[in-house]
Amino acid sequence: MTTFTGNNFGDTPVVAAQPDNYLTHGKTIGSWLFTLDHKRIGIMYLVTALLAFFIGGMLAEVIRTQLLVPQGLIFHGTGSVASSYAAYRYYNQVFTLHGIIMVFLVLIPIVPGALGNFAMPLMLGAKDVAFPKLNLISYYLYLVGAILAIVSTVLGAVDTGWTFYTPFSIQTESYVVVMVLGIFLVGFSSIFTGINFMVTIHKLRPPGMSWFRMPLFLWAIYSTSLIQVAATPVVGITFVLLMMERVMGIGIFNPALGGNPVLFQEFFWFYSHPAVYIMILPAMGIVSEIIPTFSRKHIFGYEFIALSSLAIALIGFLVWGHHIFVNGQSAELDAVFSFLTFIVAVPSAIKVWNWLATMYKGAIVLKTPMLYVLSFIVLFTIGGLTGVVLGALSEDVVLHDTYFVVGHFHYVMMGGTLIGFIAGMHYWWPKMFGRMYNETIAQWTCVVLFIGINLTFFPQLVVGAEGMPRRYASYLPVYQPYMIASTIGAYIQLVAFLTMAGYLMHSLFYGKKAPANPWGSGSLEWETASPPPHNNFETTPSVGDPYDYSDLVFDPAVNGYVHIEKPADSLAPVTATH
Amino acid sequence: MSEAIAINPTDEQVARAHLAHHFDTPQQQFDAGTLGMWMFLATEMLLFSGLFCAYAVFRATHPEVFKYAGQYLDPVSGLINALILLTSGLTMALAVRFAQTGKRVALSLCLALTMLGGVGFLAIHAKEYFDNGQAKLLWGTHYAPSVGPNGKPVAPITGLAxxxxxxxxxxxxxxxxxxxxxxxxxxxxxxxxMPASIGPAGVAPAQKPAAVANAFQPANVQIFFGIYFLMTGLHSLHVIIGIIVIGWLLIRSLRGEFGPGYNAPVVYVGMYWGVVDMVWMFLFPLLYLIH
Structure with a gap:
């Protein structure tokens, strides 16, 4: 009963440890730098994005430390207004870099680039993405963009905020051109990744895997790619125009030359609001994978979760105007955009209810990925509901540009995207590196991180509702208790993240060997060894229902789950011919 | 992939030789490439769409600028360029056909003609840019023509600089x-x-005596030329890239690489060139034929 027979090829345990895997296949530096293997490219994305996350995170700690005292702890003047102005400019640079790094170098690429690249072809039972060379080009565009962003910081850090609003971004004496060029390249990386993934899902699905038999992570990746392909070119041309403004003085966005600065905001948010869904949709896909696995129960409402991803992608294109409610948009447009913003909350809520229904009466296993998913649901719900508050016109007029907005989008980005990513990283970690991390420490870290995030961002919601504006380097003393609480929360997060880095690094060298299927998941990536061989699958896996756990049992001999033979299997294995 | 290719390989063998390891059949590989190319071209259109959108916004808010400045452009040059690009589109489509049917000489000839069309387009366009530069019909503060579109002198703009x-x-x-x-x-x-008392550009009365002297010249004409140079410049960049890629195809075609078994690059570049042509068919009336 304990042998692996899911592929009906006999009793040979296909999941036995492979002597050669993708990590050991080619050991030279060149075999990594010029690899066309989607798994290695995924690991390269993972390392680069985590490095960027570290830099962005340390900048966040600088911001929080600055705000410990009302006049600013790090950057403050010597008494005169002029000296304060000069000192606070550094603060502007710090929060700008924090925003740019986190948005463009971490949140947007990290889930599709790292986890999508690694897991998607495996989940399809495919050997690679459709265009492996394009995949590598995407990575290098991302890398060069990231390097340009750092170069611009060294030359003269940008102080515009991550939104680059004109006309200030045209006038400021910082290296906007270099920074924007870097982001332009990162944008093209994103476009190429999106095209690659969409074509892969269209054309490389194995026989038997119809659209509605795909794992939900693939639906999420597909919807994300759709946004990447359809929205990113617009911000690309917007940034080209911004560069032209600075280099040539072309005048489209410059009011001094008859241009229209609000047009920049429209263009920018036409991309940047859908980009929020580029960030959150793949995280939702991860949640949809983890919840049924750790509830030992079939996903509830498969079609609704799948199609709500597409719905979010499509409606997400129609809400950008809610960033411009108070910037001179007509009242009629305000009302339309407010309404559409409410509508986009519906498919998100559909997902949350379906996740809850999946857990209902499930045999929930509280392993680390599941714990992160539970914190995702709590944090994302807070973030989502505060978003609806901001989408309401009258409230937005009051809350616009306050810390309430900061708290809101950090709940979504940090509590949603990042926690979802971390859940996914813990979920696929054994598959990626073939090692198990220390489960106890990982679970405690999750709890500490949950406390840290709430302690950081909930006071920001309160202080914003009380009227504290965002992006200021100093504040009124009355807000100080909230700011101190928020800063303590940020330090707690730092401790949690450093612990996480510690035990994950430790697991790479000293962790227990991971079985092929440590969690008992039903999707195809768990049918191959951990870590997978260079060609992904030794034998072509058979396609079944990815959320059917009835034939998976825990086998203490391999410390993981194995398939047992099911009588009269209606889902006869369909093998692809290669 | 690993099967040996005969001295005179069949189309099937050629197709198999070009099959990447992660595809099952040449048809699947070709379809994946075609879909990817269509998506890429969609992103190209979206790249231009930002400029079309800027055009629409400024034309709606400054109609007088577009009517006035459009008269500076020579519709004949634009029309000739449109005809050149249409012809090159035909030769490119024929090239695709000849690649599929394995007519290698005709394929190379058509690719060369397409390149020639692209170069001709760029030459005429460069002449236009040169003339614009001479007449100071440029963007932003560089806009300073001394002659109006009717040939009569206009006073220099002093307000902008x-x-x-x-x-x-x-x-x-x-x-x-x-x-x-x-x-x-x-x-x-x-x-x-600008100080608020002056009012939004285009709506406000001319605020300087020098501008009053240009009674027939609306304010903010430089915006039109900003958009004109951005749109045509981005398009010309695409033409240049197209010429380079077609040159690469021509070299491979002369080596005899394309035939019924393998012609995907020709097809994909043909799609790209079609889109480049099409963009000009929108740019030409929008910029040269304003009434």
């Missing part, structure tokens, strides 16, 4: 040159936004 200070002197070399790159453009010591 005064609003925007001159950039600081640029250091000559090395680190400092790089440093000044980031600060290129405008360095202003005061807000460049």
């Amino acid at each position: 005064a609003l925007v200070a001159k950039p600081k002197p640029v250091a000559s070399s090395g680190w400092h040159a790089l440093k000044s790159l980031g600060k290129a453009g405008f360095v202003v010591s005061h807000s460049a936004i």
